[in-house]
Amino acid sequence: xxxxxxxxxxxxxxxxxxxxxxxxxxxxxxxxxxxxxxxxxxxxxxxxxxxxxxxxxxxxxxxxxxxxxxxxxxxxxxxxxxxxxxxxxxxxxxxxxxxxxxxxxxxxxxxxxxxxxxxxxxxxxxxxxxxxxxxxxxxxxxxxxxxxxxxxxxxxxxxxxxxxxxxxxxxxxxxxxxxxxxxxxxxxxxxxxxxxxxxxxxxxxxxxxxxxxxxxxxxxxxxxxxxxxxxxxxxxxxxxxxxxxxxxxxxxxxxxxxxxxxxxxxxxxxxxxxxxxxxxxxxxxxxxxxxxxxxxxxxxxxxxxxxxxxxxxxxxxxxxxxxxxxxxxxxxxxxxxxxxxxxxxxxxxxxxxxxxxxxxxxxxxxxxxxxxxxxxxxxxxxxxxxxxxx
Numbered sequence: 001x002x003x004x005x006x007x008x009x010x011x012x013x014x015x016x017x018x019x020x021x022x023x024x025x026x027x028x029x030x031x032x033x034x035x036x037x038x039x040x041x042x043x044x045x046x047x048x049x050x051x052x053x054x055x056x057x058x059x060x061x062x063x064x065x066x067x068x069x070x071x072x073x074x075x076x077x078x079x080x081x082x083x084x085x086x087x088x089x090x091x092x093x094x095x096x097x098x099x100x101x102x103x104x105x106x107x108x109x110x111x112x113x114x115x116x117x118x119x120x121x122x123x124x125x126x127x128x129x130x131x132x133x134x135x136x137x138x139x140x141x142x143x144x145x146x147x148x149x150x151x152x153x154x155x156x157x158x159x160x161x162x163x164x165x166x167x168x169x170x171x172x173x174x175x176x177x178x179x180x181x182x183x184x185x186x187x188x189x190x191x192x193x194x195x196x197x198x199x200x201x202x203x204x205x206x207x208x209x210x211x212x213x214x215x216x217x218x219x220x221x222x223x224x225x226x227x228x229x230x231x232x233x234x235x236x237x238x239x240x241x242x243x244x245x246x247x248x249x250x251x252x253x254x255x256x257x258x259x260x261x262x263x264x265x266x267x268x269x270x271x272x273x274x275x276x277x278x279x280x281x282x283x284x285x286x287x288x289x290x291x292x293x294x295x296x297x298x299x300x301x302x303x304x305x306x307x308x309x310x311x312x313x314x315x316x317x318x319x320x321x322x323x324x325x326x327x328x329x330x331x332x333x334x335x336x337x338x339x340x341x342x343x344x345x346x347x348x349x350x351x352x353x354x355x356x357x358x359x360x361x362x363x364x365x366x367x368x369x370x371x372x373x374x375x376x377x378x379x380x381x382x383x384x385x386x387x388x389x390x
């Protein structure tokens with residue numbers, strides 16, 4: 001498949017993230033998403049065959065893959081993910097400390113938040129090609145601070161891909177950390193309610209951006225760009241957001257970035273399946289965000305985002321742990337159908353790829369336990385690159 005072709009996906013429209021089965025390929029991200037579907041072919045409706053032009057590139061890639069297979073990178077990859085996990089836990093703990101000081105010691109909270117932001121920025125820029133890795137706090141539910149760190153990481157990755165300035169990235173990081181602080185003024189029984197909220201409860205919860213903005217504005221310490229993120233992180237470019245129903249021309253790019261990352265994280269926490277959350281975002285929320293930003297997010301997450309449970313071509317079950325340069329060969333934690341024989345696998349060094357995504361209710365109890373498939377999903381930066389370690 002190449003850009004310029006019009007193809008028909010041989011699936012029901014409910015089984016893919018596009019509005020209809022006939023798709024004109026205008027962006028590389030569309031091709032990558034089709035490659036991630038459970039289809040062996042697509043129908044070419046219109047366009048011309050460009051395969052001869054890319055044969056040479058394919059041959060070069062095959063040679064490179066053969067070279068990669070000669071080295072076992074698993075220990076290095078595992079070590080890099082362990083470092084990411086440690087950094088994430090520290091960031092969540094530091095964020096929790098900051099939240100505890102906002103009212104009693106605002107200057108201390110600001111200083112510690114600024115230090116945390118610098119740590120995040122330093123982690124982002126450790127290499128030119130950061131990847132995402134799966135991390136968690138060990139808690140049963142995603143806390144406000146854990147959510148804030150994960151949104152910050154996603155937002156900073158998007159901003160980095162857009163080549164935003166370091167000042168803008170710092171504002172994005174700081175705004176992401178504090179974007180939900182206003183929820184601390186919402187009663188816990190509303191915040192943690194499992195069932196549907198009443199209209200009164202829902203409207204009260206929607207006040208959290210105003211609560212957070214007022215709380216931070218009163219300190220006189222935080223920059224306006226960061227405060228705008230806190231106040232408007234639920235605004236969408238089509239005017240359907242809150243609290244002010246802003247449209248695209250009224251929402252600055254830094255706030256748009258955090259709005260998208262936050263929207264995806266909310267869907268992720270709701271469905272606990274990264275690829276399903278991405279598909280819903282692409283299908284049902286595409287008017288809420290700019291096409292450019294969604295395209296960048298999809299490229300960062302890959303068609304199998306960290307946390308996705310998949311079946312491999314050797315029929316083992318696996319959970320994606322980290323994205324790689326090859327969308328169909330991420331780093332995974334795998335087991336057999338019963339949950340036995342667990343192992344970390346570096347698919348780039350194997351003749352194995354992702355075959356399909358598996359629904360959680362299709363897993364055995366043993367596989368769910370081994371893969372920790374029901375655990376909350378968060379993200380952090382990772383800079384392991386097998387090509388740089390050759």
